[in-house]
Amino acid sequence: xxxxxxxxxxxxxxxxxxxxDVSVLTALSALADPVRIQLIRELAGSADWTRSCxxxxxxxxxxxxxxxxxxxxxxxxxxxxxxxPKRVNRLRRGxxxxxxxxxxxxxxxxxxxx
Amino acid sequence: xxxxxxxxxxxxxxxxxxxxDVSVLTALSALADPVRIQLIRELAGSADWTRSCxxxxxxxxxxxxxxxxxxxxxxxxxxxxxxxPKRVNRLRRGxxxxxxxxxxxxxxxxxxxx
Numbered sequence: 001x002x003x004x005x006x007x008x009x010x011x012x013x014x015x016x017x018x019x020x021d022v023s024v025l026t027a028l029s030a031l032a033d034p035v036r037i038q039l040i041r042e043l044a045g046s047a048d049w050t051r052s053c054x055x056x057x058x059x060x061x062x063x064x065x066x067x068x069x070x071x072x073x074x075x076x077x078x079x080x081x082x083x084x085p086k087r088v089n090r091l092r093r094g095x096x097x098x099x100x101x102x103x104x105x106x107x108x109x110x111x112x113x114x
Numbered sequence: 115x116x117x118x119x120x121x122x123x124x125x126x127x128x129x130x131x132x133x134x135d136v137s138v139l140t141a142l143s144a145l146a147d148p149v150r151i152q153l154i155r156e157l158a159g160s161a162d163w164t165r166s167c168x169x170x171x172x173x174x175x176x177x178x179x180x181x182x183x184x185x186x187x188x189x190x191x192x193x194x195x196x197x198x199p200k201r202v203n204r205l206r207r208g209x210x211x212x213x214x215x216x217x218x219x220x221x222x223x224x225x226x227x228x
Contacts, residue, residue: 032139106214
C-alpha cells in the first residue's frame with residue numbers, strides 16, 4: 001500500500017517536489033498567499049522538524065491548512081514527515097534558494113512584514 | 115474632469131502605484147500569472163514607451179488584458195501613457211528592482227522561461 005505512511009499511520013504519505021523541478025510560475029503562485037507567507041515565516045524562525053502542522057498561528061481550518069501545505073510541498077518549499085501522530089515540517093531553505101536565489105529573502109526581510 | 119485623459123481621450127487616465135508603496139504579497143500576486151509574466155517579458159525586451167497594449171502576444175481579450183495591465187500598474191510594475199489613440203507602456207525596472215531586488219531577474223532569467 002504505497003499511499004500508507006510508514007509506521008502504521010493511516011494518512012497518505014506526503015508527496016514532495018524537488019525545487020529543481022519547480023517553475024517560476026509555480027513558485028510565485030505558492031508564495032502569493034497571506035496564509036502561506038505566514039507559514040513560511042514561522043517555519044523560517046523554527047528549527048527543522050520542530051513544527052507540527054497544527055502549531056501555526058493562521059486563521060484557517062484543518063482542510064484549508066492541509067491544502068496550503070500541499071501547495072508548499074508542490075512548490076519545493078516545505079518537506080514533511082510523519083512523526084508518531086504528528087506531521088512535522090521543515091522549510092527547504094537551501095534547496096529553494098539554490099533554485100530561486102533571493103526569493104525567500106524578499107519574503108523574510110523584516111521590512112516586508114506586511 | 116479628473117478621470118479624463120489629457121489630450122481629449124475618453125478613457126480614464128491610468129492610475130499608478132509607486133513600487134515603494136507595494137507590499138511583497140501584492141508584488142508576488144501580480145507576478146504569479148502566466149499572461150502577466152508574458153507581458154513583463156515582452157516589455158523587458160522592448161524600449162520604453164514603444165509597446166502599445168494591443169501589441170503583446172497573449173491569448174486574452176481586450177477586457178482581460180485591461181485588467182492585467184491594471185494589476186501590473188497597482189503592483190508598481192508598469193507605467194502607462196496615452197499617446198494619441200494608443201496607450202503605451204514601460205516596465206518600471208529600476209524602481210521595482212530597488213524595492214524588490216532580484217525578483218524581476220528571476221522572472222527574466224532565460225532558464226526560467228517555462
